[in-house]
Amino acid sequence: MSIIFLTEQLNNMENPKRENRQRVADIVLENQNLFKDLVTIAFKVDDRISIKAAWILEWICTHHHLNWIIPHLDEFTKNISNVIFDSATRPCAKICEHLANAYYSKTTNEIKVSLTENHINKIIETGFDWLITPQKIAVRAYTMNTLYLFGLENDWVHPELKHLIETKIIHESKGCKARGKFILNLIDKKPRH
Template sequence: MTRAELYKELNYVNHSREMRLKYANLVIDNPELIAPLLDILFDVDDKISCRAAWVFEFMCGENLDAIIPHLDTFTANISKVHLDPAVRPIAKICEYLTKAHYSKTENLIKKELSEPHKERIIEACFDWMINDEKIAPKAYSMNSLYLLGTEYDWIHPELVIILERDYEMQSSGFKARAKHILKRIKNS
């Protein structure tokens, strides 16, 4: 399947779990499609990029190791994503990566997620926390930053400042997650 054919196929992807999973499995079964999928995803002003992000998120949810050869591309471009329907899945993938990296069980992400990858994820997550994003990217970012803060001692103090500053102005979903993260930081 060419990039053009994949682009055309992405027109059929919708919000349904069934469709996102169908195309995620297509990509998992054909790993050569990951590079063109990322190419489409990071064409950030094209509305189809959001559909590519949905598929990529589902692919990572099913088989996170498939992202490993593409970590450089993924982390180098995450800060460019700006359309709301694409930001959420990208933030979710960052959470998948950080959860895997700090997991107690051995996995390939622990070996492959490098310092530059983590630094780019940190930058993107802080951007999503301070920018006018919806609750989901902020919630995924809080989790990622909490985990990264167990390694980078400067992150937790910065995260606490943001969470406490924004607490009153945010939704109940933000408040619930922020309360949980603040409690975890204070207990660590």
């Protein structure tokens, strides 16, 4: 199977219904070599097919193999800031949240070993960009969680995140307000050094 076949399958997806995402994900799951092509297509940011590739990338990372992203962390973290379609930003933000959750998990895992300071810094930088630009509620929610977690070891992140939530995000939709208050509560409860 080739990138051409994968591209055809992505183009044939009518919508992001579960069964459509799982059908294309199954093709990649059966041939792991296609995962690299999926990452490449997801970052063809000026082509609308990147949206569908991002859907499948997030589906695989969420429901099957988050560790498959490890060999592609350089490409993923370098390119997430370039994503322009809302429908592709949401899956990228969700993958960032999965990476943060895995990194701060109490159980040993490969993400903890593989995610470098450079990767984390790029995720943080992109996350703040997502919070200061117009984004959907889901992107904001995933990003606030991600930044909260990475802020546990990066002292400057929580004050910046808190400021953004209090001055901007909390005045947006009910969903943003609720998540923002939740994150503020976590920040305020964090033990001081």
